[in-house]
Amino acid sequence: MKSLLFTQKLSLVYLCLIPLIVAAIGFGIGHISYQIYLPVWLINACLMIVAAWNLGGYQLKSNDRSILQQVTTSLLLFAPWLLFSIFAGMGPPPATLQGWVNSAAEQQIRYTILIAGGILLAFGSALLKVKLQAAGENLYSVMASAAINLAVPLFVINMAFWGYYLTDAFRIFIQLDATKRPDWYGPVKSLFYMISITEVLLMYLGTVFFAVSLKVTGLFNPVVCRYYIFFGLTGMVLVVLPPSWPEPFKTVSYLVAVPAIAFIMPYLIGVHLLKKTKAA
Helix, strand or coil, rough: HHHHHHHHHHHHHHHHHHHHHHHHHHCCCCCCHHHHHHHHHHHHHHHHHHHHHEEEHHHHHCCHHHHHHHHHHHHHHHHHHHHHHHHHHHHCCCCCCHHHHCCHHHHHHHHHHHHHHHHHHHHHHHHHHHHHHCCCCCCHHHHHHHHHHHHHHHHHHHHHHHHHHHHHHHHCCCCCCCCCCCCCHHHHHHHHHHHHHHHHHHHHHHHHEEEEEEHHCCCHHHHHHHHHHHHHHHHHHHHHHHCCCCCCCCHHHHHHHHHHHHHHHHHHHHHHHCCCCCCC
16 A cells, blocks of 8 residues: 555656656757657656546546546546656747748647647646536636637637648748748737637636636645646736836746746646545
8 A cells, every 4th residue: 555655746746847847858969860759748648647546547447426527537637747748848939030940840740739738728627617517606617618619629629720821921931032021920929829819818717717716616735726826827917918028027927928838837736636636
C-alpha cells in the first residue's frame, strides 16, 4: 500500500511539472528535429498515461457510474496537454514568413493539435459542470461552462486561421515585395487579434468560475481554489494589455495569450480531480 501511495505521489508531481517542463524546453531551446522530438514525445506521452492511470485512471474499470464519470471528466481535461507536450520539440512558431512556409506541414499539425485540445476541453468542461451541479452548485458551474462554450468555437476558428489560412497566405506573401501586404491583411489581422484576446479571456474566466464552484462544493481545498482564481484573474488582466506596453508587461502578456497556456489550469484541475477519485 505504501508503494502504491508513493507511486501516486510521484505520478502527481510528474504530471504537475509537465506544463512547466514543456514551456521551458519549448521557449528555452526552440525548434529541434522531428526525428528527436517525436520519439521523446511518444515516451513522455506513455509516461503521462501511466502516471494518470496510477493516479486514478485505473478506476475506469469501476462499475460505479459516479466514479466512471469523474475519471472520464478528469481524463478529458488532462488530454489536451498530453497532446500539447509535443510543443516542447516544435518550439514557438517561426518568426519569419519563409520559416513558416518552409515548415508549413509542421505548423498545420501544431494548430490541428490545438484544435483537438479545444474540442476535448469543451467535452471535459461539460462533464465537470454536470458533476458540480450534482454536488449542488448551479450558478458558477453553469457560467464556467458557458464561458468555455463561447471560447472554444472562437478558439477553433482562430487556430484554423493560423494553421491553414495564414499558411497559404504566407506562400503568396513571400512572392510579393517584402514590404508590401494586400489591403485586406491589416483589417483581418486586427479582427483575429480581437478573436484571440476574447477566446483566451473567456478560457481564463471559465477557469475562475470553475474554481469558485469547486470551492463552494468542497471538492477542492479552498487554498488551491484561491490559487486557481488568482492566476485566472491575473491572466485575464494581462491578456488585455496592449502590445505597446513596455517590458516586462509585453512579454508576460504574450505568454499568457499563448493558446496552450490557457489550458494549463483546466489540465491541473483534471489531474487533481483524478487524484480525488475514490473507489466505491
